[in-house]
Each structure stands twice: as structure tokens, then as C-alpha cells.
Amino acid sequence: MTLEQLREYIQYSNSYTRLLDMLNCYEDCAAADWLRVIGEEWQSCDNIGFHKAALLGILPRSTEPLMMTHEEMAELDALPDMLMVYRGADRGVNECGLSWSLDREVAAQFPFLGRYQASNPVLVVGHVSKRHVVALKNGREERELIIMAVVSIECVHALDKAEGGATVSVVPSTRTDAS
Numbered sequence: 360m361t362l363e364q365l366r367e368y369i370q371y372s373n374s375y376t377r378l379l380d381m382l383n384c385y386e387d388c389a390a391a392d393w394l395r396v397i398g399e400e401w402q403s404c405d406n407i408g409f410h411k412a413a414l415l416g417i418l419p420r421s422t423e424p425l426m427m428t429h430e431e432m433a434e435l436d437a438l439p440d441m442l443m444v445y446r447g448a449d450r451g452v453n454e455c456g457l458s459w460s461l462d463r464e465v466a467a468q469f470p471f472l473g474r475y476q477a478s479n480p481v482l483v484v485g486h487v488s489k490r491h492v493v494a495l496k497n498g499r500e501e502r503e504l505i506i507m508a509v510v511s512i513e514c515v516h517a518l519d520k521a522e523g524g525a526t527v528s529v530v531p532s533t534r535t536d537a538s
Contacts, residue, residue, distance in 0.1 A: 360384055362392040369396070374405040374474075382413050391425055398426030401505065402498045405474055408456050418493055420507050426494035434502075435495040442492070443513075444485050444504060449477035450515070459485075459510065461495075461502040467518060480518040485510040 360368070365381075365388050372380045381397055388396075397418075401407075407414070424432055444459040447469030460466040463482070470480030491508035 360387040360392075362388075362395065365392060365396050369400065374403055378404040378406060378410050382410060382417075385417060394419075394423055394425040398423075398494055398496070401426070401494070402496050402501070402503065407458060408453050411457060414457060415507060418505070418507050421490055421493070423493050426505070427496070431495045431497055434497065435489070435492060438489055438495075440489050442487055442489055442504070444487055444506070444510060446483040446485075447471075447475075447477075447518070448481055448483055449475070450479040450481045450517075452477070452479075454481065454483050454512075454515070455510070457505055457507065459487075459504045459506055461504065465501045470518060482516040482518055483512060484514050484516065485512045487511065 365384055368384060369377055369380045377400055381393070381400065385393055422435065427435065438461075442461065444461065445463045445466035446454065446456060446459045447466040448454045448456070449470060463484075467482045469475060470477035487504075487506055487508065487510045491506055493505040493507050496503040496505065
């Protein structure tokens with residue numbers, strides 16, 4: 360399958376079927392083409408966590424330039440070696456996903472988005488070495504990081520929907536979780 364055929368194949372996929380459609384094409388494409396398209400489409404996939412095991416078996420564990428635009432690659436290169444990262448999540452459900460943000464406020468809004476609707480919204484704060492960031496995606500100005508390694512969790516903040524995602528309490532954590 361060529362790059363253009365892969366793009367055509369997924370063009371009518373919705374945000375919940377697109378990633379599965381791309382995963383189904385993985386073995387039929389050149390690796391470089393597949394990585395390029397998954398980088399292009401990552402932010403239009405809403406069920407990444409559902410396919411986490413498959414992605415862990417496919418995606419690289421370090422920076423993959425094919426998954427980023429030149430601007431995203433330049434932004435990632437300019438970051439320090441150790442990064443503070445944030446993830447909005449539902450406590451006990453998806454605290455350790457593959458997508459993290461460099462922007463605290465952006466991450467804090469995710470548990471309140473209609474497609475996620477966390478019952479126990481939290482903001483996970485952690486640190487990760489830049490060398491473990493597969494890609495930085497900024498198509499929606501989220502400063503999203505795809506991380507396929509261990510994120511060292513610093514703390515977990517409970518979030519209150521009534522306060523628009525404002526932090527209301529802190530639950531310290533010393534655990535280290537796989538992303």
C-alpha cells in the first residue's frame with residue numbers, strides 16, 4: 360500500500376475508527392509511510408488508549424522525526440532534556456496514557472470534554488526525559504507529546520468541574536508509571 364493509498368483508505372474514518380484502520384494497514388505499508396500518516400492523524404484519533412497495547416508494539420521508543428512537521432521537530436529540539444508533563448485523566452481509568460501535554464491548562468480541560476467525561480477528573484503531573492518523547496504534536500495548539508516510555512509521576516491533582524478544571528486538592532505520589 361502506498362502513502363497515498365493509506366491516506367485514501369482512512370479518509371472516511373471517524374475519530375473512533377481511524378486509528379484501528381491505520382493499525383490494520385500497518386503490515387501492508389512501508390514503515391516510513393505509516394509513521395508519517397500516524398503522525399498526521401494522531402490528533403484526530405479519540406480512542407488511543409483502547410489501542411495502547413498494539414501501539415506499544417509498533418511505535419518507536421525515541422524521537423521519530425517522520426511523525427512531526429518541521430515546526431514541531433524544531434519546537435521539540437528547543438526543549439530542555441527533562442520535561443514536566445501533564446495529563447488530564449479519569450482517576451483509576453487512564454492516568455498513564457500515551458498522550459501528555461507540556462501545557463497544564465490544556466491537559467486540565469481534557470477530563471471535561473464531552474467525548475471523555477471523566478467521573479473522577481484528575482491532572483497527573485510528571486517528568487520525562489526528552490529522549491523518550493516520540494513526537495510533539497501541535498496541530499491543535501495542545502503541545503501534545505507522544506510518550507512511549509516511563510513517566511515519573513510527581514503528583515495527581517483532583518479537578519473540580521464546577522471550577523472549570525481548577526485544581527482543588529493534591530494527592531502526592533511517588534510511584535513511577537508506564538505511559
